[in-house]
Structure formats: structure tokens, C-alpha cells
Amino acid sequence: MATAIEVSAWFFASSLLLVSASAVDSKNNPADELVAVLNSNRTAHKSSALFDNPGLGCLALEYIKAYQGQCGEVESKKPPESLFADTFAPTCGVQAPTLSQITGRLLGCQGKYMPSSQAFSDMLIHDSKSLEILYDKNHTQVGAAVSGTDGGAPYFWCILFSNGKPNSTFLFEGGVAKTVRPGCFSGNDDDCSSAYRFQHGLWGLVAGILMILFYSFGL
DSSP states (O other), rough: OOHHHHHHHHHHHHHHHHHHHHHHOOTTOOOHHHHHHHHHHHHHHOOOOOOEOOOHHHHHHHHTTTTOOGGGGGOOOOOOHHHIIIIHHHHHBBBGGOOOOOOEEEEEEEEEEOHHHHHIIIIISSSHHHHHHHHHHTOOEEEEEEEEEEEHHHHHHHHEOOOTTTTTTSSGGGGOOOOSSSEEESSSSOOOOOHHHHHHHHHHHHHHHHHHHHHTTTO
């Protein structure tokens, strides 16, 4: 018969399993959180909130991939403008004729993952130029993306702004976004691949704890 300590240990592991299952949502999208933080900062500054355009968000994810994991090139290089129509739009399934002007970008990269709110304040908004981009009155819509390289470090956070008309620019062919991996982009209901991997990591951790308890206590 199990002792009180063994029962307590088993109860703790079972509780951890339940908490882990409820705390991690595979549809939790850090790119959506990034847009929410951005709009909160704009409205607090008496600037208008921006429309979250999923087509522009997908382009932001492709914009990240153009760096091919080269963190050091974030400040010094930008992908050619021609890539938006030639590569980014076709990959995302965005209709090229509906592309609109990109009026600004905020881009950051580092080796360690951090929550969107922290990435926004610690990395994306870091000088007077980034503040100017954030509060620019010419922006009407925004798209954000968060991604690692091949699902891991380094991690990129990207926000693209546009002055196009919401609901008539950056439109998907057939009204549906293509599945683009790895990473997440804002304004869509697709599962976030990084959250999915994190969820499986937690389940593996909990399963390992349960197995250790089983063999240690003979439960």
C-alpha cells in the first residue's frame, strides 16, 4: 500500500499534468499578442489602433525567413522590395495586385525566446526612430510575425506597417491563407507551430515525471 509521501508525490505529478494541459493552448499566437501590445501603446499615446491584416502578417513571416537565420544582418540589411511581389506574396497566397505600400517595419532577433510584450519593449522599441515608426499617423494597418530558425534559435519578431485600405489590400487568393511554417503570423486562426512544439515538450516532461514516480515507488 502506498505511503502518504508516495500518494502526495503522485498527486503532485497528476496535478502538474492537468495544469500543463490547461496552461498551454496550441492556438496561442504570440504574433497576435504583439499586435495587441502595439495597439495598446498607440491608443495610450492618443494614436489610432491599426487594423490587423493577416495577409500583411504572413508577409511579415516571409520577411523574417529572408534573413535565413542571420541575426547579425537585422540592422544592416533589408530584403529587396521586389521580393514582396515575386516571392512573399505567392508563398502566402496573397494576390499581388492587392499589395500596398509598406510604411514601416520593426524587426528584432536574439538567441533566446521571450514573451511578445517583453520583445516589444526591450527589443523592437529601443530608440527614437522606432518610436517614430510606432506612432506614425500614416499607418492604417499592421501585420506581425514571430518565428525561430527551423523551429529554434535564433528567434525573430517582425512588425510590418502599411497605409493601405483594410479589407481591400493584402488579400488572400480564395480568401484563405496558405499554411506557412515554421512560425506564426497575426490575424488568422491557424495553430501556432511553436506553441504546438512547446505543448509536446511539456507533455514529455510530465510523462517523464510520472514514469520516474512509477518506478521509484512501484505505483
